[in-house]
Amino acid sequence: MSEMSLNAAKAKDASRILATLSTDIKNSALDNISKALRNNADSIFEANKQDLAKAEVDGLSTPLLKRLKFDANKLDDVTDGIKSLISLEDPINKLKLHTTLDDGLELYRVTCPVGVIGVIFESRPDALVQIASLCLKSGNSVFLKGGSEAFNTNSVLAKTIYDAGIEAGLPEGWLYLITSRADVNEMLSLNEYIDLIIPRGSNSFVQYIMHNTTIAVLGHADGVCHTYVSDNADLDMALRVIVDAKTQYVTTCNTTETVLINRNVKDKFLPVLVNKFKDINVEMFGDEEIAKEYDIPVVEEWHHEYLDYKVSIKIVDSTMEAINHINKFGSGHTDAIITASKEEADLFTLSVDSGCCLVNCSTRFSDGFRFGFGAEVGVSTSKLHARGPVGLEGLISYKYKLIGDGAIVDDFASKKRTFKHIHHDI
Amino acid sequence: MSEMSLNAAKAKDASRILATLSTDIKNSALDNISKALRNNADSIFEANKQDLAKAEVDGLSTPLLKRLKFDANKLDDVTDGIKSLISLEDPINKLKLHTTLDDGLELYRVTCPVGVIGVIFESRPDALVQIASLCLKSGNSVFLKGGSEAFNTNSVLAKTIYDAGIEAGLPEGWLYLITSRADVNEMLSLNEYIDLIIPRGSNSFVQYIMHNTTIAVLGHADGVCHTYVSDNADLDMALRVIVDAKTQYVTTCNTTETVLINRNVKDKFLPVLVNKFKDINVEMFGDEEIAKEYDIPVVEEWHHEYLDYKVSIKIVDSTMEAINHINKFGSGHTDAIITASKEEADLFTLSVDSGCCLVNCSTRFSDGFRFGFGAEVGVSTSKLHARGPVGLEGLISYKYKLIGDGAIVDDFASKKRTFKHIHHDI
Numbered sequence: 024m025s026e027m028s029l030n031a032a033k034a035k036d037a038s039r040i041l042a043t044l045s046t047d048i049k050n051s052a053l054d055n056i057s058k059a060l061r062n063n064a065d066s067i068f069e070a071n072k073q074d075l076a077k078a079e080v081d082g083l084s085t086p087l088l089k090r091l092k093f094d095a096n097k098l099d100d101v102t103d104g105i106k107s108l109i110s111l112e113d114p115i116n117k118l119k120l121h122t123t124l125d126d127g128l129e130l131y132r133v134t135c136p137v138g139v140i141g142v143i144f145e146s147r148p149d150a151l152v153q154i155a156s157l158c159l160k161s162g163n164s165v166f167l168k169g170g171s172e173a174f175n176t177n178s179v180l181a182k183t184i185y186d187a188g189i190e191a192g193l194p195e196g197w198l199y200l201i202t203s204r205a206d207v208n209e210m211l212s213l214n215e216y217i218d219l220i221i222p223r224g225s226n227s228f229v230q231y232i233m234h235n236t237t238i239a240v241l242g243h244a245d246g247v248c249h250t251y252v253s254d255n256a257d258l259d260m261a262l263r264v265i266v267d268a269k270t271q272y273v274t275t276c277n278t279t280e281t282v283l284i285n286r287n288v289k290d291k292f293l294p295v296l297v298n299k300f301k302d303i304n305v306e307m308f309g310d311e312e313i314a315k316e317y318d319i320p321v322v323e324e325w326h327h328e329y330l331d332y333k334v335s336i337k338i339v340d341s342t343m344e345a346i347n348h349i350n351k352f353g354s355g356h357t358d359a360i361i362t363a364s365k366e367e368a369d370l371f372t373l374s375v376d377s378g379c380c381l382v383n384c385s386t387r388f389s390d391g392f393r394f395g396f397g398a399e400v401g402v403s404t405s406k407l408h409a410r411g412p413v414g415l416e417g418l419i420s421y422k423y424k425l426i427g428d429g430a431i432v433d434d435f436a437s438k439k440r441t442f443k444h445i446h447h448d449i
Numbered sequence: 450m451s452e453m454s455l456n457a458a459k460a461k462d463a464s465r466i467l468a469t470l471s472t473d474i475k476n477s478a479l480d481n482i483s484k485a486l487r488n489n490a491d492s493i494f495e496a497n498k499q500d501l502a503k504a505e506v507d508g509l510s511t512p513l514l515k516r517l518k519f520d521a522n523k524l525d526d527v528t529d530g531i532k533s534l535i536s537l538e539d540p541i542n543k544l545k546l547h548t549t550l551d552d553g554l555e556l557y558r559v560t561c562p563v564g565v566i567g568v569i570f571e572s573r574p575d576a577l578v579q580i581a582s583l584c585l586k587s588g589n590s591v592f593l594k595g596g597s598e599a600f601n602t603n604s605v606l607a608k609t610i611y612d613a614g615i616e617a618g619l620p621e622g623w624l625y626l627i628t629s630r631a632d633v634n635e636m637l638s639l640n641e642y643i644d645l646i647i648p649r650g651s652n653s654f655v656q657y658i659m660h661n662t663t664i665a666v667l668g669h670a671d672g673v674c675h676t677y678v679s680d681n682a683d684l685d686m687a688l689r690v691i692v693d694a695k696t697q698y699v700t701t702c703n704t705t706e707t708v709l710i711n712r713n714v715k716d717k718f719l720p721v722l723v724n725k726f727k728d729i730n731v732e733m734f735g736d737e738e739i740a741k742e743y744d745i746p747v748v749e750e751w752h753h754e755y756l757d758y759k760v761s762i763k764i765v766d767s768t769m770e771a772i773n774h775i776n777k778f779g780s781g782h783t784d785a786i787i788t789a790s791k792e793e794a795d796l797f798t799l800s801v802d803s804g805c806c807l808v809n810c811s812t813r814f815s816d817g818f819r820f821g822f823g824a825e826v827g828v829s830t831s832k833l834h835a836r837g838p839v840g841l842e843g844l845i846s847y848k849y850k851l852i853g854d855g856a857i858v859d860d861f862a863s864k865k866r867t868f869k870h871i872h873h874d875i
Contacts, residue, residue, distance in 0.1 A: 130820055410848065410849075423820070426808045
């Protein structure tokens with residue numbers, strides 16, 4: 024057995040113990056972790072300085088350097104995060120269904136942890152603290168793989184968190200830091216031990232993960248989000264919302280990449296939109312009609328995420344054409360309609376096969392914090408387990424408990440007894 | 450594009466329309482299907498006679514012939530099933546969460562169909578009718594693959610159901626019958642179109658499916674279920690429950706395959722159990738200690754599903770040893786403890802990592818109908834999406850709808866507005 028398999032087996036064993044821990048123990052472990060991070064602040068900052076120095080030599084861009092930085096402000100952020108997590112209701116062992124099958128035979132569905140979560144995250148070291156504490160609160164063991172540029176910071180953070188957890192009574196093996204990219208490949212094969220993989224990173228990386236493991240993956244490869252302007256739209260609203268959806272933060276997955284416009288409002292709306300995009304330096308690509316009329320390049324691939332000040336624009340003849348275009352070329356992430364018609368909005372939100380179907384608002388709202396989930400584990404474009412922005416519930420499963428008093432099936436098969444099936448309100 | 454890819458693409462398109470259908474249309478389609486099955490009874494029975502004749506020539510066993518038979522009784526069963534499905538509440542477009550993010554910005558989580566379901570089922574042709582009607586009620590398109598021995602019956606059933614659905618207004622491509630085993634392999638690669646695969650069949654077949662597709666699979670390969678007799682058990686109860694759990698129907702996945710006995714009650718309980726098993730012709734296999742004492746074979750592999758009048762027996766020194774044995778050698782399906790101690794029962798149900806954790810009752814209860822779900826789509830040993838016996842909810846996903854009045858994220862980023870996040874009771 025490789026070192027990683029051994030650690031994965033230990034994480035699995037630990038997950039069985041984590042599942043049984045009281046809220047008090049989990050919260051006091053979180054508290055101890057928060058204290059340990061403060062007590063070890065100097066060595067964390069020192070390790071981060073090493074990473075930053077190396078990153079500068081390696082020529083990392085300024086935004087990436089900013090993400091890599093872990094200073095007193097970031098420490099405040101993560102310890103604040105832990106504090107709010109402590110005050111959050113324990114999501115485990117919550118009753119979700121209760122049915123009396125017969126006298127003295129009670130069925131309960133209760134929440135439980137998923138088990139061992141493998142998380143692969145980008146350069147921000149603060150993500151390590153967030154993920155570790157979310158997994159702990161939800162009773163899961165965690166395998167972590169951070170960006171190689173944060174190697175020193177992540178190592179000190181992981182050791183500090185792990186040790187503080189053990190000190191507070193968590194089981195050995197509850198957290199494990201993976202350090203090399205080769206280890207990620209081994210992790211993808213550990214379906215015996217790892218129950219769920221959450222990759223956060225570039226499209227191609229997430230796609231690679233999704234296609235190279237039979238372990239369930241919670242995530243999204245890309246976000247080709249659309250905003251459709253119906254001929255029932257308030258066009259001033261449409262302009263305001265599209266500008267926000269396209270430019271409020273261009274590198275995020277919920278940014279609108281394609282604007283669809285109903286032909287009936289083309290003459291009124293398109294010139295205004297084109298001028299606005301010119302004003303704010305958004306480069307436009309159009310369908311053949313628009314490209315010719317406005318002398319802009321033709322869109323080569325409609326399923327394309329720019330993550331930049333660039334946008335695709337298309338004229339559609341009907342709302343159904345817009346819906347079909349979105350279902351064909353979108354990525355099931357977030358799509359919006361601008362319309363004053365309730366019927367049209369209902370048709371759109373029912374027919375568009377995306378995790379988030381929005382009406383008269385910016386696609387940029389599609390986010391766990393904005394949705395009020397408190398935490399965001401990721402955004403899922405899968406339709407199973409968890410969809411859309413995923414909060415703590417993405418780390419939760421359930422099990423059935425059936426409590427009897429010697430009940431046997433033969434009594435029911437032989438019609439001596441019949442099921443009562445009394446469903447109780449929760 | 451192959452014929453099957455084309456049909457899968459059609460099924461995907463159909464699923465977008467099915468998702469928008471009213472309860473009335475779905476129910477009248479179900480009603481029309483029920484009538485069509487009755488109107489076509491003669492040709493269905495005729496096709497079934499051909500299948501039965503061929504099966505007899507091929508030397509199928511009597512139980513398999515019985516499963517293959519589709520006569521007036523089976524027709525009554527399936528039309529009764531459709532009737533009760535019509536009366537069932539529509540599971541789609543149900544509100545699950547409602548949060549006011551801000552004035553005029555309302556977030557809803559609502560249920561929606563999964564999309565296209567691929568179902569591979571064993572020889573019973575009545576399963577085809579059940580599955581097709583469950584998928585229709587939940588708004589999903591369905592790809593069906595039945596046993597080759599039921600080829601003629603399935604072909605007539607599928608055509609009757611499909612045509613009756615179309616007549617009642619369902620979209621083209623809503624149901625598709627796959628006929629060859631080779632087609633199953635092609636289906637496993639259609640992850641662009643098929644959202645969920647539900648295999649029902651032999652262990653090795655289900656395992657093959659699970660390891661050869663990146664499409665999500667709802668199912669279980671095997672059911673190595675345990676019953677553990679604690680030293681706090683009522684031993685008369687333990688005997689009665691174990692006999693039921695082992696012998697009430699030996700070929701089912703929820704049959705107990707291994708009995709664990711606490712050493713403190715070994716002398717009192719084991720001789721009684723051994724005599725009982727001898728009486729009712731259950732062949733016993735033991736750990737080395739028991740094998741020697743009772744002159745029975747040693748268990749070679751603890752993760753073993755007999756599906757027969759055979760049982761493994763092991764002495765454990767503690768409840769924790771029993772729990773660890775189950776987590777190591779079980780299949781996460783169903784496991785039971787016999788104990789009068791509430792604390793011990795709680796430890797067991799929290800620590801055993803199985804979909805169903807039972808106390809003082811037979812593992813044979815672990816079943817969607819007995820649990821009162823109305824229908825059973827399958828039993829899942831995965832911890833994601835759906836776990837344990839799965840009813841209609843296994844065919845359901847959800848999406849978010851965010852309804853605004855021109856809201857943009859920049860107003861919140863610039864602190865002009867702040868989120869209210871008012872969570873409403875459902």
